Amino acid sequence: MIAYIIKRLLSAIPVLLGISVIVFIIMALIPGDPATAILGSFATPENVEKLNRDLGLDKPMIQRYFIWLGNMLQGDFGRSFSLNKDVLDEISERFGATLVLAGVSFVLCSILGVVAGALSASRQFGITDKLITLSVLIGISIPSFFLGMMMILFFSVQLRWFPVSGMWPIYGARDLSALLSHLFLPAVALSVVATGVIARLSRSAMLEVLRQDFIRTARAKGLSEARVIWRHALKAAMVSVIPVLGVQAGFVLSGAVYIEMVFQWPGVGRMLVEAILKRDILLVQGGVVFVAACYVMFNIVVDIIQSLLDPRIKT
Amino acid sequence: MTRFMALFARSQLAFIGLIILSLILILAILTPWLPLNDPNVIDTSNRFKRPFSEDSILGTDHLGRDLLSRLLWGTRLSIAVGLCAAIIAAFIGSAIGVIAGFYGGHTDNIIMRGVDMLMAFPYILLALAIVAALGPGLMNALIAVAIVNIPFFARNIRGVTLGIVHREFVDAARLSGMSNAKIIINEILPNVFPVIVVAMSTTVGWMILETAGLSFLGLGSQPPQADLGSMLGEARAAIITSPYTSVVPGVMILIIVMAINLVGDGIRDVLDPRLKSGALSTPRSTTEVAKNKSDAGLKTQTLLSINGLKTEFRIGNRILKAVNDVSLTVDKGQCVGIIGESGSGKSVTALSIMRLVSSPPGIITDGSIDFKGDDLLKLSSEDLRDFRGKKVSYVFQDPLSTLHPLYTVGQQLSEAIQSHNHVGKLEKHKKALELLQAVRISNPEKRLNSYPHELSGGMRQRIGIAMALANDPDIIIADEPTTALDVTVQAQILKLFQDLRREKGLALVFITHDFGVISQICDKVAVMYAGKVVETGPAAEILKSPAHPYTARLKSCVPELGQGKRNLIAIPGFPPMIDNMPSGCAFASRCGKAEQNCQSAMVDIKKIGQERAVRCLFPEEIKAG
Ligand code: SF4
Numbered sequence: 004m005i006a007y008i009i010k011r012l013l014s015a016i017p018v019l020l021g022i023s024v025i026v027f028i029i030m031a032l033i034p035g036d037p038a039t040a041i042l043g044s045f046a047t048p049e050n051v052e053k054l055n056r057d058l059g060l061d062k063p064m065i066q067r068y069f070i071w072l073g074n075m076l077q078g079d080f081g082r083s084f085s086l087n088k089d090v091l092d093e094i095s096e097r098f099g100a101t102l103v104l105a106g107v108s109f110v111l112c113s114i115l116g117v118v119a120g121a122l123s124a125s126r127q128f129g130i131t132d133k134l135i136t137l138s139v140l141i142g143i144s145i146p147s148f149f150l151g152m153m154m155i156l157f158f159s160v161q162l163r164w165f166p167v168s169g170m171w172p173i174y175g176a177r178d179l180s181a182l183l184s185h186l187f188l189p190a191v192a193l194s195v196v197a198t199g200v201i202a203r204l205s206r207s208a209m210l211e212v213l214r215q216d217f218i219r220t221a222r223a224k225g226l227s228e229a230r231v232i233w234r235h236a237l238k239a240a241m242v243s244v245i246p247v248l249g250v251q252a253g254f255v256l257s258g259a260v261y262i263e264m265v266f267q268w269p270g271v272g273r274m275l276v277e278a279i280l281k282r283d284i285l286l287v288q289g290g291v292v293f294v295a296a297c298y299v300m301f302n303i304v305v306d307i308i309q310s311l312l313d314p315r316i317k318t
Numbered sequence: 319m320t321r322f323m324a325l326f327a328r329s330q331l332a333f334i335g336l337i338i339l340s341l342i343l344i345l346a347i348l349t350p351w352l353p354l355n356d357p358n359v360i361d362t363s364n365r366f367k368r369p370f371s372e373d374s375i376l377g378t379d380h381l382g383r384d385l386l387s388r389l390l391w392g393t394r395l396s397i398a399v400g401l402c403a404a405i406i407a408a409f410i411g412s413a414i415g416v417i418a419g420f421y422g423g424h425t426d427n428i429i430m431r432g433v434d435m436l437m438a439f440p441y442i443l444l445a446l447a448i449v450a451a452l453g454p455g456l457m458n459a460l461i462a463v464a465i466v467n468i469p470f471f472a473r474n475i476r477g478v479t480l481g482i483v484h485r486e487f488v489d490a491a492r493l494s495g496m497s498n499a500k501i502i503i504n505e506i507l508p509n510v511f512p513v514i515v516v517a518m519s520t521t522v523g524w525m526i527l528e529t530a531g532l533s534f535l536g537l538g539s540q541p542p543q544a545d546l547g548s549m550l551g552e553a554r555a556a557i558i559t560s561p562y563t564s565v566v567p568g569v570m571i572l573i574i575v576m577a578i579n580l581v582g583d584g585i586r587d588v589l590d591p592r593l594k595s596g597a598l599s600t601p602r603s604t605t606e607v608a609k610n611k612s613d614a615g616l617k618t619q620t621l622l623s624i625n626g627l628k629t630e631f632r633i634g635n636r637i638l639k640a641v642n643d644v645s646l647t648v649d650k651g652q653c654v655g656i657i658g659e660s661g662s663g664k665s666v667t668a669l670s671i672m673r674l675v676s677s678p679p680g681i682i683t684d685g686s687i688d689f690k691g692d693d694l695l696k697l698s699s700e701d702l703r704d705f706r707g708k709k710v711s712y713v714f715q716d717p718l719s720t721l722h723p724l725y726t727v728g729q730q731l732s733e734a735i736q737s738h739n740h741v742g743k744l745e746k747h748k749k750a751l752e753l754l755q756a757v758r759i760s761n762p763e764k765r766l767n768s769y770p771h772e773l774s775g776g777m778r779q780r781i782g783i784a785m786a787l788a789n790d791p792d793i794i795i796a797d798e799p800t801t802a803l804d805v806t807v808q809a810q811i812l813k814l815f816q817d818l819r820r821e822k823g824l825a826l827v828f829i830t831h832d833f834g835v836i837s838q839i840c841d842k843v844a845v846m847y848a849g850k851v852v853e854t855g856p857a858a859e860i861l862k863s864p865a866h867p868y869t870a871r872l873k874s875c876v877p878e879l880g881q882g883k884r885n886l887i888a889i890p891g892f893p894p895m896i897d898n899m900p901s902g903c904a905f906a907s908r909c910g911k912a913e914q915n916c917q918s919a920m921v922d923i924k925k926i927g928q929e930r931a932v933r934c935l936f937p938e939e940i941k942a943g
Contacts, residue, residue: 021435025444032451127600144576146527148534149550149568156561213600216719219674223714224734224785225707228603228699238724253440260442261531265554275443276535279450287450291443298440313724314769 007310011303022295023075027068030288050084080289085281090289094271098293100170101263101270103182104189105256112194112201112255113248119198120205121240124213125232135202142199147258151192151265158188168267189266193258197251204247208240215239242313249305253298332584339577346394355384357391358542368562377562385566388544393570395545399460399538400526406464407525408518411471416506418472419479420498430476433469441466445528449537456529456545459538463528471517478513479506512589519582523575530571546571601676604702605629605669607695608683620688621825622648622671622710622793627685629663629670632678640666642849643685648793653819653826655840655857657833657872663849664829668795671827672712673702690792708738711786715798717778721770727754727781728766734788753784757814776807783814793825794818800835812838833873837861845869848904851923855930863941865932868905903934911936 038051062070074081080090123135159167165188171177172185212218213236221235260272267273271290278286310316345352360383368377377385418429436444448462482488483506491501532538533547544552549567557564629641641663648654656664669675671687673694687694689709697705706712714720722730731750735741741749747766754762757780770778779799786794796815800808816839819826828840836843840857845866853866864870902917903909909916916935923933926940 018435018438021431022438025435025439026447029447029451032448124600140576140579141572144523144579145572146530146534146547146550146568146575148531149564149571152550152554152557152564152568156557156564160558210600214676216714216716217722219601219676220712220714220720220782220785221722222603223672223674223706223712224788225703225705225737226733227703227737231603235722239722242724254442257440257442257446260446261534264535275446275450276537279446279454279537282453284450287447291439291447291450294443295439299438302438315723315771 004310008303008307011306015299015303018299019296020072022299023072023292024068026288026292026295027071030284031064033284075289075292080293081285083278083283083286085278085283085286090286091293093274093286094290094293097269097271097274098297100268101256101259101272101294103170104186104193104262104268104270105252105259107186107190108193108197108259109252109255111190112197112251115194116198116201116251117205117237117241117244119202120244121209121232121237123202123206124209125236127210136206139199139202142195143203145195146261147192147196148261148265150195151189151262154188154192155265168265170269189262189268192265193255193262196258197255200254201244201247201251205240205244208243209236211243212236212239238312242309245305245309245312249302252301252305256294256298256301329584329587331580332587335577335580335584338573339581342393342574342577343397345390346397349390349394352390354387354390357383357387357544359383377560385563388549389546389566389570392544392546392549392567393574395456395539395543396526396530396547396571397574399456399529399545400463400522403460403464403467403525403529404518404522406460407467407521408471408514410464411468412475412510412514414468414472415475415477416479416502416510419476420483420502420506422480422483426476429472433472436466436469437473439466442528442531445532446537449532454537454540456533456539456543459529459532462532463525466528467521467525470521471514474513474517475510478510482506482509516582516586516589519578519585523578523582526578527571527575599678601678601680604699605673605675605677606681607673608681611682611684611695620647621650621652621690622827623688624667624671625686625688627667627670627687628683629666629675629680630683631680639849640680641670644844644846644849644851645685646844646851646854648825648827650792651819651823651825652842653828653840655828655830655836655843656846657830657836657843658846659831659872662846664831664846665797667846668712668797668827668829671795672706672710673697674706674712704738707734707786707791708789709791710793710795711789711791713779713782713786713794713796713799716802717775717782718770718802721778721781723770725769726766727768727770727773730781731766731785731788734785738789749788753787754781756787756818757781757784759784774807775803776810779803779807779811780814783811783818787818787822790822791824793827795827795829797829798831799828801831808835815839833861845872850904850933852905852933853931854923855927859930863938865926865930865937865940866905866934867909867911867936867938870938 038054039046078091080094082088083090083093086093119135119139123132123139126132155167158164166172166185170182170185172181175181209232213232217239218231218236221231226235257272259268259270260276262268263270263272264276271294275287275290278284278290414429414433418426439447445459445462445466448465449458452458452461488501488505491505496504529538530545530547530550533545534551536548536551539545539548541548541552546567550564550571553560553563553567624644624646627641627644628639631638631640644663644667646654646656646667656667658664666675666680670682671694673682675682682695685695689705694702694705721727725733728747728750731753732746735746735749750766751762754765759765759777759780765773765777765781770781773781779802782799783794783796799815800811803811812835815826815828818824819839826839828835830836836857843854843857843860844851845853845860845868847868853860853864853869855865860869861873864873902915902919903912903921906912906916913936921933921935923931925931926937930940
């Protein structure tokens with residue numbers, strides 16, 4: 004097992020390098036003089052000169068890439084000109100908020116999605132199945148930012164059940180209940196699309212499994228139908244659902260951008276959008292690399308869970 | 319194409335989606351010619367006019383611009399942008415996929431590595447990075463969304479290309495000296511095209527959502543030009559005071575995307591048979607029994623008696639009579655063999671006893687199955703659950719697919735024990751060990767922790783048998799338990815069944831296509847052909863002198879046990895399709911002794927001698943003995 008984990012961690016290295024190359028190439032697409040473009044409205048002569056020195060922008064591409072990579076590996080993601088702050092500091096301050104939001108959403112959509120999908124499959128063509136299928140259809144078609152706005156309108160403004168926006172109350176204690184009441188709406192809004200996608204896939208995975216021979220064996224043993232569905236079938240279906248959960252985690256993590264904007268959540272997503280609008284390229288670059296790297300790591304965790312579930316995977 | 323439309327129209331939802339989508343598209347196309355107010359004329363004196371006020375049906379926005387007009391222009395723009403992104407992504411992605419799949423080797427490796435890298439990014443994040451580099455703007459958002467979706471197409475299309483690149487028609491084209499480019503265009507493209515369409519129909523909705531999302535964030539369309547996303551973005555500030563300015567574009571996106579998804583699902587179901595499985599029905603926990611089934615049950619002293627059993631499969635408007643009026647009895651401790659070719663109905667008969675025939679499409683339409691005086695066909699599913707595995711248990715043919723791949727042998731055994739006895743952990747463990755010993759598994763402690771895939775075929779089948787023994791049933795039904803095994807293991811398993819019968823006084827119903835097996839362990843045999851029993855009687859007698867021409871053939875084409883693969887092709891012809899049954903004897907077309915009247919009327923089963931019966935007008939002569 005340990006060997007497998009190490010193997011997976013090692014296999015992440017080329018992926019991480021690939022990510023850095025892609026981000027580097029994208030940033031090389033910036034038209035015109037890179038330093039001026041990166042600095043945008045902060046392009047004072049001394050800033051331009053400093054950046055040229057920092058990034059070695061006068062040097063050839065390949066060399067520039069390695070300078071950039073080397074700096075990042077030493078924790079130097081450069082400096083945000085719009086915030087006048089170290090990029091990594093800003094990201095680490097913001098990332099916690101995103102992690103809370105995306106993490107809770109992810110748990111929510113995984114559980115709801117899988118349960119809804121399995122339920123739907125076990126009542127195939129019944130009323131429950133039809134209702135779930137319909138809700139799923141709406142769920143995957145609704146823009147999360149629109150849903151978020153409607154939720155604010157209804158639950159915060161009309162019913163006054165939850166605060167309108169933000170992560171913490173402006174005045175008052177920053178305790179768990181305050182966090183939860185701020186978290187509820189954005190987390191739900193963020194999870195809806197992923198829940199739909201997961202429910203869909205879980206349903207078809209369950210239907211696939213329910214047709215298999217070992218399900219008939221379970222029934223021949225005289226097991227209760229609940230046990231057949233929720234233990235035998237679901238466990239086998241999870242083998243094909245878990246990779247999808249990994250993909251959906253990426254959607255939730257990046258979809259947080261919209262939700263953070265709608266709910267004024269102080270996370271990395273909002274930081275990125277603001278940075279793009281202010282053309283603070285280094286901040287964007289750092290944020291993208293950081294979040295993508297976290298996602299790669301998360302996918303390793305998913306693989307490990309998968310190997311724990313399925314003994315047929317060679318570890 | 320007409321078939322496509324017919325299939326498509328069968329799905330009502332897809333049809334509704336198509337109608338809605340067409341309406342929206344027509345509106346979007348006609349927008350420039352509709353008598354609308356100018357979408358960009360600012361009139362601050364008329365800000366936030368309510369819907370249904372004069373001049374503006376949907377009201378006005380924060381700058382007093384007409385919402386209806388903006389909505390239609392915005393819809394037009396959003397759809398156009400989403401569609402363009404989809405076409406670009408499909409075109410480039412498919413090209414990459416076809417090239418990777420067609421050339422294979424290094425080309426494939428390098429391309430797919432790159433694609434995997436792109437997929438390692440959380441989706442929207444990559445789009446953000448691209449917009450960040452190119453700068454905000456609708457065109458750039460379009461490019462970003464297209465690029466982000468390229469890997470999806472590349473992967474799918476590569477998979478399909480790989481699947482066809484070695485098919486005969488491609489090889490033939492190669493041999494005829496066609497250039498690679500020509501092969502790709504003439505042979506590969508037409509075959510991957512449906513997949514491209516499916517992939518597009520499932521992603522277009524996403525792309526519209528994503529471009530709208532980027533516009534919403536202010537990274538897409540820039541004022542005064544507005545797509546649906548930027549309309550929402552601009553309306554956000556006034557969400558509390560004038561919610562309708564948000565609701566209007568938001569609902570529009572929802573409707574568009576939903577209609578596209580409905581149509582996409584419809585297209586997918588029609589074009590992509592692999593994904594169709596969701597539309598097939600899965601078997602329920604018990605086989606359905608027709609409500610108007612007659613009360614044929616005759617109370618007998620036998621352990622198990624099947625009377626006039628009829629099991630059908632109803633697929634579309636075809637009815638396959640898999641089991642057509644089968645009667646059979648099993649006494650205590652007896653071993654009854656049911657023999658026949660595949661498709662003869664032998665397995666369906668056996669599964670009917672446990673009510674395990676897949677339903678739908680299976681349905682038991684008539685007959686009774688009495689077990690110690692109770693009609694199993696009348697049991698509720700709760701009572702049936704109590705009966706399965708406890709009174710009668712089942713050993714399936716292929717132990718690899720019939721054992722749960724993700725549970726250990728020990729877990730599966732304990733579960734079988736637990737399902738009918740509530741016993742403690744220790745006792746369960748002890749009993750599981752006993753069961754493994756009973757089926758002669760060496761090193762049982764260790765095997766309890768093995769997974770099925772870690773065991774040999776013979777070992778797995780022993781586990782299957784151990785599971786069947788878990789609750790000391792009266793009868794074990796063994797459905798070709800040795801077919802999937804090689805010959806020496808077959809003999810071992812047969813011996814195990816023999817021993818168990820003797821030790822535990824079990825009755826055995828043994829399904830097989832192999833007379834060798836019958837001769838080894840069965841007391842009685844029923845020969846099945848096309849859903850009917852054609853001959854029945856003591857195994858030894860039938861083996862010695864079969865009365866039905868079919869039995870004789872079956873027997874003659876089977877070598878002694880242990881002499882390699884048996885070959886049923888030795889009987890010329892094929893069994894009749896069971897939905898297209900000839901009127902007389904079903905075997906007539908393959909029977910050497912067939913006469914005119916064999917085909918004119920149903921042939922009944924007749925007694926011959928004390929215990930034997932045969933369904934033939936001209937049975938073979940019975941040798942005395
Ligand atoms: S009834 Fe006629 S056709 Fe049928 S098996 Fe007997 S002899 Fe052959």
